[in-house]
Amino acid sequence: MKTIIVKIDRSTIRKNPDAGNTQSHILREIIYLFNFLGSKKPRWMKEKDGVFLESGEQISGKSISAGTGLILKGRITNEELFRKLLHLIEKKDYKKIGGELTLSAEHKYDTINHAPSPEYLYDYEKTFIKCSNCKKEIEVNHVVVDYIDDEVCVEICPKCHEYNTFPKYVYEKISEVVKS
Numbered sequence: 001m002k003t004i005i006v007k008i009d010r011s012t013i014r015k016n017p018d019a020g021n022t023q024s025h026i027l028r029e030i031i032y033l034f035n036f037l038g039s040k041k042p043r044w045m046k047e048k049d050g051v052f053l054e055s056g057e058q059i060s061g062k063s064i065s066a067g068t069g070l071i072l073k074g075r076i077t078n079e080e081l082f083r084k085l086l087h088l089i090e091k092k093d094y095k096k097i098g099g100e101l102t103l104s105a106e107h108k109y110d111t112i113n114h115a116p117s118p119e120y121l122y123d124y125e126k127t128f129i130k131c132s133n134c135k136k137e138i139e140v141n142h143v144v145v146d147y148i149d150d151e152v153c154v155e156i157c158p159k160c161h162e163y164n165t166f167p168k169y170v171y172e173k174i175s176e177v178v179k180s
């Protein structure tokens with residue numbers, strides 16, 4: 001039987017802006033920080049899980065209307081709470097905030113090394129192949145590929161779950177389309 005070629009959609013071929021790059025930065029975590037100034041510990045700091053105080057000091061001065069107060073700094077691990085507090089700041093709801101509050105987010109990245117990124121990016125044309133068991137036309141990227149004992153590759157029909165019922169197919173290579 002003739003081998004089916006899954007063709008590259010010519011209109012999707014584009015230069016990869018990261019071509020040749022061998023490093024990528026992947027977001028590992030976001031750390032939410034707060035800086036609070038008030039006369040006493042606010043309710044949201046006591047009630048909710050996910051608030052970690054890292055420093056606190058008593059101050060006396062003009063910065064707070066009460067005259068004396070607290071500067072509290074720490075981390076928030078509860079993202080929902082962080083968003084709620086952001087919302088309160090936007091609404092200028094100082095009563096619920098319990099004082100002056102500044103929030104910030106620190107993004108931590110991991111750097112990974114990899115083989116140079118390809119010169120072009122592209123998509124494949126939607127291609128259907130027919131299952132010889134259930135006779136259904138299946139989109140080629142819906143065919144389930146599995147490995148038996150980590151080495152024997154089998155294709156499974158997503159409709160009838162029969163093994164190896166599809167004709168042979170290959171993906172067109174970009175080097176066959178774009179001559180460098």
Ligand SMILES: [Zn+2]
Nearest residue numbers: 131134157160
């Ligand atoms: Zn099938």
